[in-house]
Amino acid sequence: AQSVTQLDSQVPVFEEAPVELRCNYSSSVSVYLFWYVQYPNQGLQLLLKYLSGSTLVESINGFEAEFNKSQTSFHLRKPSVHISDTAEYFCAVIASGGSYIPTFGRGTSLIVHP
């Protein structure tokens, strides 16, 4: 079975600073990877995804993530954060060849200070 580890439960950062949210996965088969964002009392919104092709994927609001198969990682980065990026971020994995059910990490709370 696949699993996702988000080691950092909270990441505080100042506005306009760069940030990296870490995500590592475990799976015996090939995977598909996702980052979701959740604002208070809301559902999850897809931020970006890796299904195939280029290992570097980008979102429309400046986030990017790189699939690193050798390190089994899919870290999320942004070169300059805004106050509005304050939210919970969840990494998710789907393992190929099975039920294709997304498995989520525990989440990382990004807190952007002015």
Next chain:
Amino acid sequence: DTGVSQDPRHKITKRGQNVTFRCDPISEHNRLYWYRQTLGQGPEFLTYFQNEAQLEKSRLLSDRFSAERPKGSFSTLEIQRTEQGDSAMYLCASSGGTPAEAFFGQGTRLTVV
């Protein structure tokens, strides 16, 4: 396409009562998932449907929980004899293929008092 909708958004119930939640997925999506999320945790898988067939259930889904998806359209999740430990956000999601991202509804927040 109005996205995934869930009803109600909030539910407060007394311990021992039964509750039912509804989820309307994106219309062309054949896969529908239910997750539970507690404070400070990620979504935990409960069950999923492909069309009207319930294909997988988590160990988290005790026999007090039942889910249906008649005719492969909307889905309901019922919790019988609610307990305080059932207090959580219940999230519904749908997807249109494999592999594909899941689209989530706003969730139903259940509080058992």
